[in-house]
Amino acid sequence: MPGERSQRFKLGLFVVAGTAVLILTLYIMGTRKDMFARSITISADFREVNGLRTGNNVRYSGINVGTVDAIDIVNDTTVRVRLNIRMDAAGHIRDNALANVGTDGLMGNKLVSIMPGTGEGDPIVDGSVLRSAPGLDTDAMMRTLQRTNDNLLSITEDLRQLSERLNDPNNLVGMLTDTTMGDVWRNAVHQLQAASGNARALTDGVNTLVTDAQQGRGAIGLLLTDQGTEEDVRRILMDLRTAADTLGLAIGRIDRFAQGLNNDRGLAHALTQDTALAGDVRHMMGRLDTTTVLLNEDLRALQRNWLLRKYFKEKEKGRR
Amino acid sequence: MNRAAPYLGPMVSTTGYRDLIEEAGDMARFTGRFFREVLRPRYEWEELLRQAFINGYRSLPLVAVTAFIMGLVLTVQSRPTLERFGAESMLPAMVAISVVREIGPVITALICAGKIGSSMGAELGSMKVTEQIDAMEVSGTNPFKYLVVTRVVSTTLMVPVLVVLADAIAIWASYIGVNFKDTVSWPLFHQQVFDSLIFSDLLPAFFKSFFFGFAIGIVGCYKGFHTERGTEGVGRASHSAVVVASLMIFMLDLVAVQITDILGLN
Amino acid sequence: MEHATESRTDIAVEQEEVVVRIRGLCKAFGSHEVLRGFDLDLLRGENLMVLGKSGSGKSVLIKCIIGLLRPDAGHIDVLGQDMLALRHDALDRMRMRIGFLFQSNALYDSMTVRQNLEFPMRRHWSVMDANERKARIMKALEDVGLAHTADLMPSELSGGMAKRVGLARTLIMRPEIVLYDEPTTGLDPITGREIVELILQLQRQYNTSSILISHDLNVAKLAANRVVVLHEGRAHAQGTYDELLRAKDPVVRRFFMAL
Ligand SMILES: Nc1ncnc2c1ncn2[C@@H]1O[C@H](COP(=O)(O)OP(=O)(O)OP(=O)(O)O)[C@@H](O)[C@H]1O
Ligand SMILES: [Mg+2]
Numbered sequence: 001m002p003g004e005r006s007q008r009f010k011l012g013l014f015v016v017a018g019t020a021v022l023i024l025t026l027y028i029m030g031t032r033k034d035m036f037a038r039s040i041t042i043s044a045d046f047r048e049v050n051g052l053r054t055g056n057n058v059r060y061s062g063i064n065v066g067t068v069d070a071i072d073i074v075n076d077t078t079v080r081v082r083l084n085i086r087m088d089a090a091g092h093i094r095d096n097a098l099a100n101v102g103t104d105g106l107m108g109n110k111l112v113s114i115m116p117g118t119g120e121g122d123p124i125v126d127g128s129v130l131r132s133a134p135g136l137d138t139d140a141m142m143r144t145l146q147r148t149n150d151n152l153l154s155i156t157e158d159l160r161q162l163s164e165r166l167n168d169p170n171n172l173v174g175m176l177t178d179t180t181m182g183d184v185w186r187n188a189v190h191q192l193q194a195a196s197g198n199a200r201a202l203t204d205g206v207n208t209l210v211t212d213a214q215q216g217r218g219a220i221g222l223l224l225t226d227q228g229t230e231e232d233v234r235r236i237l238m239d240l241r242t243a244a245d246t247l248g249l250a251i252g253r254i255d256r257f258a259q260g261l262n263n264d265r266g267l268a269h270a271l272t273q274d275t276a277l278a279g280d281v282r283h284m285m286g287r288l289d290t291t292t293v294l295l296n297e298d299l300r301a302l303q304r305n306w307l308l309r310k311y312f313k314e315k316e317k318g319r320r
Numbered sequence: 321m322n323r324a325a326p327y328l329g330p331m332v333s334t335t336g337y338r339d340l341i342e343e344a345g346d347m348a349r350f351t352g353r354f355f356r357e358v359l360r361p362r363y364e365w366e367e368l369l370r371q372a373f374i375n376g377y378r379s380l381p382l383v384a385v386t387a388f389i390m391g392l393v394l395t396v397q398s399r400p401t402l403e404r405f406g407a408e409s410m411l412p413a414m415v416a417i418s419v420v421r422e423i424g425p426v427i428t429a430l431i432c433a434g435k436i437g438s439s440m441g442a443e444l445g446s447m448k449v450t451e452q453i454d455a456m457e458v459s460g461t462n463p464f465k466y467l468v469v470t471r472v473v474s475t476t477l478m479v480p481v482l483v484v485l486a487d488a489i490a491i492w493a494s495y496i497g498v499n500f501k502d503t504v505s506w507p508l509f510h511q512q513v514f515d516s517l518i519f520s521d522l523l524p525a526f527f528k529s530f531f532f533g534f535a536i537g538i539v540g541c542y543k544g545f546h547t548e549r550g551t552e553g554v555g556r557a558s559h560s561a562v563v564v565a566s567l568m569i570f571m572l573d574l575v576a577v578q579i580t581d582i583l584g585l586n
Numbered sequence: 587m588e589h590a591t592e593s594r595t596d597i598a599v600e601q602e603e604v605v606v607r608i609r610g611l612c613k614a615f616g617s618h619e620v621l622r623g624f625d626l627d628l629l630r631g632e633n634l635m636v637l638g639k640s641g642s643g644k645s646v647l648i649k650c651i652i653g654l655l656r657p658d659a660g661h662i663d664v665l666g667q668d669m670l671a672l673r674h675d676a677l678d679r680m681r682m683r684i685g686f687l688f689q690s691n692a693l694y695d696s697m698t699v700r701q702n703l704e705f706p707m708r709r710h711w712s713v714m715d716a717n718e719r720k721a722r723i724m725k726a727l728e729d730v731g732l733a734h735t736a737d738l739m740p741s742e743l744s745g746g747m748a749k750r751v752g753l754a755r756t757l758i759m760r761p762e763i764v765l766y767d768e769p770t771t772g773l774d775p776i777t778g779r780e781i782v783e784l785i786l787q788l789q790r791q792y793n794t795s796s797i798l799i800s801h802d803l804n805v806a807k808l809a810a811n812r813v814v815v816l817h818e819g820r821a822h823a824q825g826t827y828d829e830l831l832r833a834k835d836p837v838v839r840r841f842f843m844a845l
Contacts, residue, residue: 011373014380018481021488025522028514055518443696455692458652459706459759460678 038087039066044099044112044130046079052101052110058083060097060114065089068112083112085124094121099130350542357462358469368470375436375471376478382435383428383482384489390427391419391490395497408502412509413516415494420517424487425525426573429532432479433565437540440471441561444544445554453545468545472537479533480526520585528576532569539565603630604663605763605795606651611660612819613646620646621657622819628763628795633786635798635806637841638816644799645689647816648765651797652686653677664763682709685761685794689768691752693740699751700736703727706759726754729788746777750784757788764789764796770805782808803841815841 096117
């Protein structure tokens with residue numbers, strides 16, 4: 001019957017279409033998961049793998065090069081992760097490379113990231129074991145960042161008050177002649193000491209941050225796959241560096257200045273003997289001001305970023 | 321026992337009341353009989369192809385339209401939430417995963433339960449009450465083989481095909497949905513979809529759709545075959561086929577989730 | 587008609603071969619006992635009529651014979667074989683030798699008339715080629731005078747036509763025994779009579795034995811060699827139409843009172 005023939009044709013078409021879609025999908029997924037490509041197996045030991053599972057991606061310098069094949073607990077402090085690495089990528093990875101468990105974005109899948117190690121190494125072979133690098137603790141980093149910024153703000157505030165007084169010639173003369181000068185100066189010295197203390201804390205913080213970020217060089221890239229966020233963070237780190245350097249200089253000067261104030265010859269001496277200082281302080285004020293503005297902008301940008309929003313929200317709640 | 325045996329079921333209980341457990345038992349027996357008959361030779365290829373055409377090909381338009389709308393709506397509805405997290409770029413991945421893992425199979429199966437289950441219940445039910453099934457039996461054709469086995473096999477094989485096509489259509493619709501507010505090229509969309517999909521998204525969902533198809537066929541045929549006399553019974557068979565098949569789909573889905581979880585395929 | 591009846595009685599008497607033997611048949615639905623020890627013998631070439639009022643279990647009886655219902659007790663031998671012991675293929679092969687005309691015709695309403703007639707031949711497709719099948723279908727339709735309806739759907743047929751198609755389908759495999767379930771019920775008297783004449787004519791043509799079930803005395807008068815009255819689940823009385831017409835038994839009298 002012709003009707004029956006066309007029915008069979010349509011049915012055939014229907015089944016073939018469905019099967020084709022399925023097979024094509026499986027094939028595409030297969031090539032992506034390297035099911036059909038040749039690969040070698042290496043492993044890496046971690047203290048913990050943070051929810052990594054078999055099948056997760058392995059990246060080398062941000063490129064997918066393989067998948068996690070198996071995860072075994074070796075002993076109470078070591079988890080061994082077996083990785084399938086695509087043959088063509090394996091040639092570029094050296095055995096001194098560092099492996100690291102990261103996240104594809106903050107909400108994404110876990111993945112293993114391999115970063116080039118320092119110095120010479122041989123290409124990995126089947127069975128190579130990679131060392132692992134400590135991961136990046138985002139929360140700790142953000143806390144330091146926030147603290148550093150607070151420090152910076154209070155320094156700038158202290159210095160601004162001081163420089164206002166220094167800048168006003170009337171005030172300066174007033175200060176010199178005023179009988180209450182003692183109080184005023186004690187105040188100023190106090191501010192300066194606070195500033196210098198804060199500045200030291202700030203430099204420490206910045207140092208931690210920068211080392212953290214350097215250690216997690218790969219990790220920060222992984223953590224912040226979002227281009228915008230990564231740029232934000234990199235800029236803020238750079239600005240913090242500048243601020244810290246400037247402050248390093250400033251602190252030396254301020255220390256000396258403060259010491260000058262404290263000795264018997266007093267302010268008048270300090271001002272007249274070390275006129276360069278006043279200029280320096282003013283100059284540094286200008287630089288610090290610019291940096292602070294920049295940093296504030298950076299921080300605000302960071303706060304807008306959804307990845308870090310949770311952190312700032314909690315902070316705000318804590319404040320209230 | 322001879323073939324007449326299953327006919328005794330509904331006749332014996334003239335009291336009219338058959339509680340749920342009894343019905344479940346009957347359905348299990350019916351399923352057991354299916355497995356016995358499906359393997360014994362004399363295969364009704366003709367009828368199997370006809371049923372595959374009716375249950376598969378003829379269901380495609382309905383399934384396709386539903387899948388399209390589903391993909392589109394899911395995309396448009398998910399966007400605001402993802403936007404709030406600044407993760408619009410995850411839209412294709414999210415839609416693809418939810419369609420492939422859950423929504424595609426379940427919605428397709430429910431559509432089929434409605435369309436195929438009801439027509440099976442009604443068709444076999446009216447054949448039952450007008451003695452057509454008995455007529456087949458006395459003309460030397462095993463009606464269970466001819467009517468039930470072909471239908472159940474056809475839905476078991478066709479629902480997965482429909483699910484695969486529905487998934488594809490829904491994802492394509494999602495591509496259109498993404499481009500309502502964004503411009504994402506097809507290669508990029510394709511990339512994002514396949515970056516997120518893994519075998520354990522697709523395969524368990526695909527396998528469970530066989531069970532969905534099987535449940536639709538078995539329930540539809542069971543209800544039709546066990547229609548109590550009268551045209552009112554036909555209506556009841558038809559609608560309870562839909563209700564029971566839909567419930568079975570959800571229960572199977574629950575079981576499938578547990579199994580994939582136990583097997584570590586999640 | 588008279589002549590036909592007499593000649594058939596002669597054949598039956600000559601051969602005395604029992605093609606259907608039923609002993610002590612019991613069938614109950616729940617607590618409702620429909621058959622309670624029914625006995626019956628059908629001789630080769632005989633037209634046996636089972637007379638009983640509506641709901642007395644006539645349909646149940648012939649459904650037991652063909653194996654659509656499984657009796658609770660009793661024996662059914664058809665053509666020398668124990669029907670209750672047969673299963674699967676053996677049962678199907680046996681059923682090919684028995685024709686069954688349903689009370690409701692039971693035409694497959696999703697198939698054309700042609701496909702309806704083709705359906706019983708499915709088992710024989712391997713031995714019967716397409717031409718032979720086609721020829722048989724046309725012959726069967728011609729026999730019932732409906733050659734022009736081959737491509738109609740059952741829903742397009744009138745009640746009488748549907749009955750004829752049902753008859754053609756029942757007889758298409760040339761069964762040796764035919765069970766007719768109320769062939770005239772629901773038809774006007776003229777059509778009913780035509781159907782009965784058709785049954786007799788086909789019967790002569792293919793030399794079948796049959797059990798006719800009815801509460802219609804016209805059928806008994808026209809077609810039956812012998813009449814069995816089914817009452818309260820048993821074969822209450824039997825004899826030729828004329829014998830029963832003269833019987834004194836009150837149950838039997840009640841059937842004939844309507845005349
Ligand atoms: N499948 C069944 N389930 C329950 N009871 C049934 C079933 N089939 C028949 N019966 C009962 O058996 C009795 C006899 O039914 P049957 O169909 O044999 O009557 P009948 O003699 O053929 O009547 P009619 O002349 O109206 O066709 C009825 O009382 C009916 O209720
Ligand atoms: Mg009846």
